[in-house]
Amino acid sequence: MRDLPDDDTWIHDRRRAIGDRVRAERERQELTQEQVILAARIDRVTIWRVETGQEMKLSTLLKIARVLDVPLADLVR
Template sequence: MRDLPDDDSWIPQRLEAMGRTLQAERMRQDLTQESVFLAAGLNRATLQNIEAGRGNPTIITLLKIARVLNVPLARLVEDRDSSGTP
């Protein structure tokens, strides 16, 4: 069985990584924050907070963003940390 962290201290790092991935994909597609949050039916602050690694986005919010970006949700939330930690 894999060793799991004792606490949730790893979560902010994962949220920041997810935000960077989302922002990079949005920019790769040459989309503005405005076009994404409007198409997803979100408010500006929600998208800004997610991209900044703040807050606690719901799965529904992430699904909406993934759909607008036309990428699998897994691409936005995958753990790209090669150390194997969550």
């Protein structure tokens, strides 16, 4: 078992990495944020929050992964 670091900066770093992977996959597929928003039935603020590494819900990531047709594990690895 690992101990947690003294501060939570690692959480922000991990969220940022997830957001970067979401954006990279969306762009690789040449999809706009608007297309993902409509297909995933999420709002503009939500996609912005995900792609910028803000707090995000698992259910939102599941929707985005499904729309992008990638395993969730690929986005959160």
